[in-house]
Amino acid sequence: MSEPKRPSGKPATINDIARLAEVSKKTVSRVINNSPFVKEDTRRRVEAVIAEHGYSPDPQARGLAFRRSFLVGMIYDNPSPNYVVNMQQGVLDAVRGAGLELVVHPCNRASDRFLDEVRSFIVRQKLFGVILPPSVSEDDRVVQILKAADCPYVRIASVSLDVPECMVVTHDSRGAARAARHLAELGHRRIAFISGPDSFRSSHERGRGFQDGLAEHGLKLDPAYVRKGAYTFESGVEAAAELLALPEPPTAIFAGNDEMAIGVMKAARDAGMDVPGDLSIVGFDDLPMASRVWPNLTTVRLPIRDMGRMAAEKLTAGLHGLDAATMIQPEVDPSLVVRDSTTGPRP
Template sequence: MNEPTKAGARPATINDIARLARVSKKTVSRVINSSPSVKAETRARVEAVIAEHGYSPDPQARGLAFRRSFLVGMIYDNPSPNYVVNMQQGVLDGVRGSGLELVVYPCDRASPTFLDDVRGFVVRQKLFGVVMPPSVSEDERVVEILKAADCPYVRIASVSLDDAGGMVVTHDSRGAARAARHLAELGHRRIAFISGPDSFRSSHERGRGFRDGLAEHGLILAPDLVRQGAYTFESGVEAAHALLGQPDRPTAIFAGNDEMAIGVMKAARDRGLDVPGDLSIVGFDDLPMASRVWPNLTTVRLPIRDMGRMAAEKLTARLRGLDPADLDQPTVDPQLVERESTAPPRM
């Protein structure tokens, strides 16, 4: 048999590396996947043989060994393209250098075939793991599909819905409370809220936090100052027109995300209102567009790209034989970013 070291010989296989390093095939696999269970001396010997013979593991063979592909799926149903792109960039940051690749799967939770479509995607792709941003992350039916397929997952959500190894918690209510305090401390008393859709847990958490923040200043959110949006620019415009058309219009509006907040800006301009002189506006997420509109948008910063990276790192930890729950990751803590869209109300 030709040795893999000879010119023109066949490429080295994992069996060759195991034989030459005097270890098992499983040990070679553990070295390749950076498992901490391999002794340093053994790891050095295997890595030396790999380097000498130029061995490179075949991704398809690795996938067969795991009985799955080396693909990470991002399953999402989110109407904000900016949010999705930022999340996707974060997941790519997290899998870079791991041998895993990202495949994105947009879906519609309202579709009658939603669950069958997700199940088919997971089974067809033989996914190594799945990252789920809201609102898919909040759907227990999807979680059950992934468990049945023995597919690891990480959920990104405003509250804890799972064990630590499968969660990135964003604490949306904290950020919304900070938005409420900011407007109250500026002197606003008639403050409106445009929520996201009911199907998003984040919409409820942001509303709850906003009410709590107002209550700290002795304020309540009047029912006539609440409108529901859809986390889209268009829904922000529509909801703002309804609020600003009232005889006793609000002096400040907190929108549940930046897309809707920028829609509020347009509605204010359509009505000849000055921002922030006649109307203060606060958004949520701090997407790149928040600092590109005029006036620059005061908003609550949620580190979306970091959240995607943290979720992906919990999946890649499994490749290294680590428990995702043991990763030393920072807590997501939404912070208010004050810009030019808020000011004290005119007397």
């Protein structure tokens, strides 16, 4: 029996590759998308046929077939550029191997046009799916827009807000409790907290966890030592300046993210204080800058790049024959990274 041939003079199609390799179109698609659920000898046979006939998937044809583009969207409203860049890198780690590209959409949740702009972005791009970092992930109105557009999504949030296949949970309260225990065990009693904005669920979870950690050591967070920040460097400077001007200033400050913690460092230097001799400082996130400032910042580590990768892997699980609900890591556990910005209080 002679070997099946494809029409000469025409580019090979996925049907040609499937026929010549004697497999189904679905198997060819899985090989193209690097699915682990293909036998090695089958993969080699299909790849050999693809190479022989110079086949490459047509993105437009694929998009028409799925009635979507091959773009993954990331919709965010976050004042920390370092957080956003790390998240993007994680998403790219996952989508590059799946034949997808990332398109980002910064937004302002306080804007009157926020929802209209999100809806327009989703419909206009015909997105394959969407990654929602905090705090957009916490907005159920955005999720309803995505559901109405039949657009898959994955939310990253400090608590579970959705079904497992649509969630990466970061458990921010656990990390904040570890920060509180660290300061209490060093002997600090005048401990201050600079929160993030009220519009972020993470701000509330970090505050709650911090108070729980203090309570384990018989301590309470004095309202006089609480200030509200905005997850920005400038708000950290301003809040810390107020705290350090108190008649009895705190000996330790826990800032709700690293950007604010580094602002606290500046305020301490401006006040002529030594860190950590006069003031211990703890941040949250463990952004790259935390190990590059002096003294190196003690902080709670959230693996932000990994979180972006995990969310994208859940979104693209179907391309690889995986079950997003059970086969992709559903959560992360924040850890405390002790560096040089914390020590016991002076006698």
